[in-house]
Every structure is written in C-alpha cells, then in structure tokens.
Amino acid sequence: MIDSKEIALTRKCLESALEKGAQKVRVTLNKSIMDLVGTLNGELDKTSHCLDRSLSISLLVDGRYGSFSTNRIEDTDSFLDKAIDKARMLAADEFRTLPAPERTAKDAVEGTELGLYDPGYPNTDAQKRIETALKASIFKSAPEGLISEETEYTESISDTLILDSNGLYCRHTETSFDYGVEMTVMDGQGNKFSGYWWDSSPWRNKLDTSVICPTALERARAQINPLPHPGGKTNLVLDTEVASRVLSPVLKALSAYSIQQNNSFLTGKLGQKVFPDGMTIIDDCRVPGQSGSRLFDSEGVATRTIPIIENGVVKQYFVNTYMAGKMGMEPNIESATRPRVVPWPRAGLTRQDILEMCGNGILVTGFNGGNSNSSTGDFSYGIEGFAFENGKITHPVREMLITGNFLTLWNNLIAAGEDARSCMSKLIPTLAFSNVDFSA
Amino acid sequence: MIYDKGYYLDTFRVTEPVLENLIQCARHSGGDYADLFFENTVYSDLLLRDGQVASGGLHTDFGVGIRVLKGEKTGYAYTESTDPEAMMQAAKAAATISLQGGVGAPGAQASAGRHCGRPNPAADRYPMEQDWREARASAFVPMLEKLQKLIEQKESRVIKVIAMLSSQVSDILMFNSFGELKYDTRPMGSITVSVIFKQGDIVENKSASRSWRTGAEMITDALLEEIADEAVADIDARFQAIRPKGGKMSVVMGAGASGILLHEAMGHAFEADFNRKGQSVFSDKMGKRICGKGITIVDDGTIRGNRGSINFDDELVAGQRTAMVEDGVLTSYLHDRISANYYGVPPTGNGRRESFRYHPIPRMRCTYMESGNAKPQDIIASVKKGIFVDQFSNGQVKIGEGDFTFYVKSGYLIENGRLGAPVKDINIIGNGPAALADIRMVADDLIIDPGTWTCGKEQSVPVSCGIPTVLVDNLTVGGE
Numbered sequence: 023m024i025d026s027k028e029i030a031l032t033r034k035c036l037e038s039a040l041e042k043g044a045q046k047v048r049v050t051l052n053k054s055i056m057d058l059v060g061t062l063n064g065e066l067d068k069t070s071h072c073l074d075r076s077l078s079i080s081l082l083v084d085g086r087y088g089s090f091s092t093n094r095i096e097d098t099d100s101f102l103d104k105a106i107d108k109a110r111m112l113a114a115d116e117f118r119t120l121p122a123p124e125r126t127a128k129d130a131v132e133g134t135e136l137g138l139y140d141p142g143y144p145n146t147d148a149q150k151r152i153e154t155a156l157k158a159s160i161f162k163s164a165p166e167g168l169i170s171e172e173t174e175y176t177e178s179i180s181d182t183l184i185l186d187s188n189g190l191y192c193r194h195t196e197t198s199f200d201y202g203v204e205m206t207v208m209d210g211q212g213n214k215f216s217g218y219w220w221d222s223s224p225w226r227n228k229l230d231t232s233v234i235c236p237t238a239l240e241r242a243r244a245q246i247n248p249l250p251h252p253g254g255k256t257n258l259v260l261d262t263e264v265a266s267r268v269l270s271p272v273l274k275a276l277s278a279y280s281i282q283q284n285n286s287f288l289t290g291k292l293g294q295k296v297f298p299d300g301m302t303i304i305d306d307c308r309v310p311g312q313s314g315s316r317l318f319d320s321e322g323v324a325t326r327t328i329p330i331i332e333n334g335v336v337k338q339y340f341v342n343t344y345m346a347g348k349m350g351m352e353p354n355i356e357s358a359t360r361p362r363v364v365p366w367p368r369a370g371l372t373r374q375d376i377l378e379m380c381g382n383g384i385l386v387t388g389f390n391g392g393n394s395n396s397s398t399g400d401f402s403y404g405i406e407g408f409a410f411e412n413g414k415i416t417h418p419v420r421e422m423l424i425t426g427n428f429l430t431l432w433n434n435l436i437a438a439g440e441d442a443r444s445c446m447s448k449l450i451p452t453l454a455f456s457n458v459d460f461s462a
Numbered sequence: 463m464i465y466d467k468g469y470y471l472d473t474f475r476v477t478e479p480v481l482e483n484l485i486q487c488a489r490h491s492g493g494d495y496a497d498l499f500f501e502n503t504v505y506s507d508l509l510l511r512d513g514q515v516a517s518g519g520l521h522t523d524f525g526v527g528i529r530v531l532k533g534e535k536t537g538y539a540y541t542e543s544t545d546p547e548a549m550m551q552a553a554k555a556a557a558t559i560s561l562q563g564g565v566g567a568p569g570a571q572a573s574a575g576r577h578c579g580r581p582n583p584a585a586d587r588y589p590m591e592q593d594w595r596e597a598r599a600s601a602f603v604p605m606l607e608k609l610q611k612l613i614e615q616k617e618s619r620v621i622k623v624i625a626m627l628s629s630q631v632s633d634i635l636m637f638n639s640f641g642e643l644k645y646d647t648r649p650m651g652s653i654t655v656s657v658i659f660k661q662g663d664i665v666e667n668k669s670a671s672r673s674w675r676t677g678a679e680m681i682t683d684a685l686l687e688e689i690a691d692e693a694v695a696d697i698d699a700r701f702q703a704i705r706p707k708g709g710k711m712s713v714v715m716g717a718g719a720s721g722i723l724l725h726e727a728m729g730h731a732f733e734a735d736f737n738r739k740g741q742s743v744f745s746d747k748m749g750k751r752i753c754g755k756g757i758t759i760v761d762d763g764t765i766r767g768n769r770g771s772i773n774f775d776d777e778l779v780a781g782q783r784t785a786m787v788e789d790g791v792l793t794s795y796l797h798d799r800i801s802a803n804y805y806g807v808p809p810t811g812n813g814r815r816e817s818f819r820y821h822p823i824p825r826m827r828c829t830y831m832e833s834g835n836a837k838p839q840d841i842i843a844s845v846k847k848g849i850f851v852d853q854f855s856n857g858q859v860k861i862g863e864g865d866f867t868f869y870v871k872s873g874y875l876i877e878n879g880r881l882g883a884p885v886k887d888i889n890i891i892g893n894g895p896a897a898l899a900d901i902r903m904v905a906d907d908l909i910i911d912p913g914t915w916t917c918g919k920e921q922s923v924p925v926s927c928g929i930p931t932v933l934v935d936n937l938t939v940g941g942e
Binding site: 062066067068070071072073075090092094101104105108113115118170204212214215216283284348389391392393400402404406420421423425461462 | 506508512515516517518519520521522523524525534535536537538539541542552555556558559598599600603621622624658660665667705708739740741743746819821855856857858859860861862863865866867868869888889891892893938940
C-alpha cells in the first residue's frame, strides 16, 4: 500500500535532513486506511473512511536529539529546517544514537513476511461492509431485556516503513478485520447492565461475526441481580479478556526506562527468582499469521523469541539503544512484543477447569478504576464479576475492590490456562491466584 | 485569537466557492446536513529529565474532515490534503451514509437550521499575546531547568524531576450546509512536572500541572514557583500515609481537583448520545429531581483562557454555559447537533472532536458544581467518622449502571470532626445517581482546577473540572 513514490519521499526526507546538518536520522512512514460501519439497534448509524500518512523523524544534530512528525509528506523542506533548528536548542545527550546495523531486522523487506496481510483486502466496497455489519446484528430479533445494541465493524490496513542513515530498511504490512459490540439490557426494576465483546482477525474470512452479538448479550444479562459479597481473602480467577491488568505492570516494571527512573518494583531483580516456579512468560513475537507478531521494533531492531520470566526467574529487562548507553547495559528490544503466559500446572486448562480447581472464590470479568504503584507494586482496583462455589458460578458481584502487591499476587499463582485469545497482542489466559484480598 | 477570514482561507488553500462545491458534493445523494472542518495544528514539546532538557519535538497535523448527516446517521471521511480532488473523494465517501435511506427525526433539518449560532467572532476566549508558533524553544529551556532547581531547593528528598512543556496552536476553519463560515485559532499551553521522592527505602511520587488556552506569556517565574510549591506540598503526609480500614462512610471531597469525580461519575451520564441510545442511567430522568435542593451542576465553555473553553464547538455552534442540574433537578443533557435534533432542543455547543480525524460527539468542556452555602470547616466538623479526599486519579465509570471507582491520591481520615492521619492507596467506589442523592452539604468555595485534564471518551479532548467542598454520605471506601 505504501507506493514507490512514498518510499522515494521518505528517502528524500532522510537525505534532506542529512544535507541540512543532521548527523544521524531515522524516518518512519506510517500509512493506514480504515473503513468503519457503525450500527445502532439494528440500523446503520455511521460510516467513516480514514486515510492517514505521516512521517516521524528522529534527528541527531551535533549530539542533540529531537523527535518530529508531519503529515505533509510532500512538503518537508521547511519543516526540516525548523526541526533541525529546534534540535540545536536542546542539551547534548551523548547516549542518543541509532541501533548498530547488526542488531536491526534484515528479514522485513516486503512487509508481508509475517503473513498478516489479507490479499483479499481490496476486494470489497462500502455496501458489502454495511451488509456485514447489519447481518451480525441481533437487535431486530428482539432479545428479552435488550434496550440498546451498538456495533462497529472495521476493515483496515496499516503499512510501516523505517529507514535510517545506517542503511536500515524495515517494513511491516498488516490488515485487520474487527467487530465490537456493546449491549445494554434492563432488568425488571429498571436497572441497566452492559456487556461488551469483540473479535479481530488479519483475514476477513476468519472473522466470525455471528457469535459476537450473542456473546455480548450473554455477558450483559449475566450481570443482572448482583448480590452483596462479604469480601475477605479468597481465590481470584481472572478472565482472559481482562487478565492483562495484572501482567502489564510486571512488563512495565521490566522496562529499563522504569528502572532508570527509580520507578520499578523489579529493580535489581534481573537473573533472580522472584516469581513462582509456575510463572513462565515468553516473548513469542515471530509467529507467522498471528496478530501482534512483529519482526522489528520502532528502532528497527530485530525482535527475538526469548523468555521474559522463566520458572519464576527474571530473564529479561527491556533495554532500547538509548537506555543501554545511559545505564551501561547491553541493548536488546524496547518492550515485550507479543508476551505469552505459558500454561501451568498443565496444558489445556479451560476457565471452567480452573474454577473447579479453585473451588470457591470470585471470577473477575471486568475492572472499574483503581491504580497501582509502579515503584512498590502495590495495587487497588475496582472489580466486577461473579462469585463461585464448588467450581460453579453462583451470582454476580459488583462495587468490590481487590488490593495487594503484584509480587505477592503472582507468588500465589494457582493456575494459568491455555485459553488466551489469539486476537489479542498479549496472550494471557485465564489466571487463578489464591489468598487475594477482596473488599466490598 | 482570531485572524481575518483570508488568513484561514489561505492557510487551507481554499475559496468560499470551493467550500460550497464540497458541501454540494457531500449532500448530492440526499444528506440532510453537511459540514467541513479544516485544521492545521502545530504541536511543540520540551522534556527535562535527568537534569537537562535533552529531548524535544515539533509536530504538524493538517487536514479536513467532511461530515454528512442523514437524520441521526453520520457519514464521515477526512483527507490530509486540501487538493480539490482529494477533498471531493472524501466528500463522496462521507455521502455514502445518505445512500442507505436513513430516516431522520421529523423536522430535523429545520431544527438544526434554527440553531445556526452567531456570526464570527462569537467571542474571543483564548488570550494569546505571544503565539507559541513564533516562540523560540531556547527561551523555555532555562525555565524548565529553573523549575527543577526550585523543586530541589524546596525539598531535600527529591531524587528525580521530570518536567514537560507542551504547546499547540490550531487554525480551524468550518463551513456547513447552512452557509455558515466560522474560523478560530486555538492555543493551548501545558506544563507538567512529576517528582520522585525517597525517604529511607520508601519511594513516593507527586505531580503538578497547569494548562490554559493562552499563549506563551503563561510561562512566568511566578507560575514556576506555584507549580514547585504544589509539587512538594504535603510530601510528609505521603510518607506517613496509611491504608485505612475500609467500609461505608462519609466522604468529604476537597474543593478543586475532586471535580474529576463529578466529570466521570455524573458528567458522562449527562452526555446526550448515551441518553439518546438509552444507555445512560439518566436517560429517563429529564425534569426529575436527582439530588438535593441547592445543587447546581454546570458545563461551561465560556471561561476565558480555561482549558475546556471554546468560542465555537467543532460543529459551528457557539460556546455556552449549560446547566445540567438546577436546584437538584435534571434540566439538560449535553448536546451535539444530532442529539439536539433527536430531543427537539437547541444544541448546547458540546459537539467536540479530537481533530479533523474524528466526527464530533457530545463532550464536556469545564464541568463543575456551583458553590453552596456551607463553610468547608463546618462540613469537616460535621463528620464523626469518614475521610477527606483532595486528589483522585484513574477514575472509571460504567455509564449504564452508574458504578464508579476512583483511586485516592491524597486524603486524610476524619475523626470526630477533625482531620486525622493521612491516607493513601485506597479506592472510593459508588454509584453516580446514588452518590448525587447522598450529597448532604455543599460549601461556598468552588475552585476550578487548572490542571492538565484530558477526557478520553472515544477521542481525547481537553477539559477542566471543579467542585466546592462537598459532603457525600454512604460511599464505600476500600481499604484494609
């Protein structure tokens, strides 16, 4: 989708920056097209067509670094003058540099190497998209209690090209077909409950839109008639849809930036066993055909399939080129690309298996506000979900909180399922933890 | 700041006949209404970290969004070029919506027509003596360095200071199928500082920010002093703070930044799109009492220089002050043109968007509760057991259910009418309508918070919020 003229413009921008006085330059061209169809209560509600192109330009000028962007890609001359002028006003930073060529990706030239591009993407039109969105709606079948159904169907393509003055050339092209639904139902007392569900695929014919509205409706209805829960310490089972809430802070704490800023509860833990035996997370970033896979990061550095945490041992900090220089560490990758939690204590566990394994507790299906302290790992989140006893859901719960510390939480890991959704960029399955503090 | 019409036409390389042609093209297949939103934004930022301003940037964003309405249905497309052919293609893409036979509310077009707004300029709410686009970054680098020094001088436990100055100026030109032409230059300056403190092995952090729709003249020595004072204020309390025992109790919201709870837990549910779709907990409450007498809640786009203020909204409706709750009764939702047509009322100037890449939807501006008659000290004195909260973060609300949760950044226990131990790491959870109904006292000390508030409903738009000291009974405080 990025055409030869746009590649030439990107290269011209890079060369112009060098001619104007920059010593090192990286230019990233991002181009995307998105078509969206929204429906409301079974009727067409909105359509939109979006076409974006922009150049992101990183400049090193006399040891000074600036980050710039413009979407007027045919007309960068005066913009580069201003950018270089601004960079010269900043303090010199000896650690800013481009990644060494041997660290960069060499296998991402066409953009389609990972198989995330659907060649059938162009073979559609606005009318077909509208038909797809309307066909998946169930509002007109008048499901009991449903008062609002809002859906969005999108088809998109994104294309990224990175060039730098060390000769880097990386490209990633990806199509995406997405359908998301918000259902609102009302109970006999006039109380409203909402449920959301979505799915996504790089291929049009692999997106099954027919199950999404019924799933969202089921999730909304399941919340009717919540009952008070006394709280206390009990088992927490975390739905795969929201499980990233307890993993993302761990990944953030492994970032060299967080550590350098004294803002990580995993400072000084590299190579140490701080998590339980059952916790293994792999950056599974080069799987062809899988959403979230990437061959390079935003610097053009080649991704690698590596353990992040292995049997509880911290194996990886995420160190980009800049932080490596600043902290005197070996550079690797700027962040986890497609982290995957490895099933434990055995493969193949579903959510129901895990509920039965836990016996009693609370299944959390949604978070509502709250916060975590990145320097201590303490957290406090509002939650909603379901109480369960003897492995069976008994009633919805809401207006509850969980509080604790991420290190303690993960050390109380009971199980990690094998039901992560492939449409998500973080492959986190149903998780279960013991001894979690709930309050109501 | 408003330049003359020619400046905007030249910026976007268009003429009035070109605008009219585009509107005709957008409506060619039967659209009831169409509008054009041209934007040229220049963003600039400087970042101080590790003791020096060694990072900065400049960003430009240029384009036009074209919207077609068919009844309540929206067709939207945008282009990053104002080349006539590119704009015509976008207009045709937006017109797709009117090929689908949508049926509008009776009299929709006529209703929209009655609310064309005022001629340009309706107001000039953005004081800008020095245009950020003409200001040299070299003038601000020493100011950020000075801010760090001030903070370090005021508090010995500081181990890191991260300060950011960001600015943007947007030239906006709008035209619609009523033949209205509006234009605006919207400045915004923001300065934010995050400070990390260490005492023994304990690390704490605090932040402070200021943001206004003004020019570069906002950066003064006095402002730096003010921010530095706020960044280190009450740090002893942070280190001493405890996580209290939780339960249902009275909560006193401190004046100012606590207004974010009003924005999240109540304000969103007053936005008319959620009500039109039947999703809001307030969708059947218009004209009904939803809280005690004496309580008035306002969304105001008219405060000069305020981060949420607008001369016009992003669909050419004049900025205004909208009372959503008057004396305890729900009197108005926040409308864009679509919801105004649906309800048969004038739009309230709340049709806002992040940029030309988005179509407008109902959004808040500056949302606050008006002052009451009580004295703040009397409110605290009235509480036997509860907590006083003056800063929240990470609030979230479920629009349909009205349930909300807010993380308390700083607060104090109240015991027998007096402030006691500082508290932290707790959440307050409740239900919007129930919390409104449980407001018992409102003080006479309304503060509009000057911080960098951004609302993230589908799109990011700048807002602000405020509240006087308020007593709410029966909120759940999650602690030990």
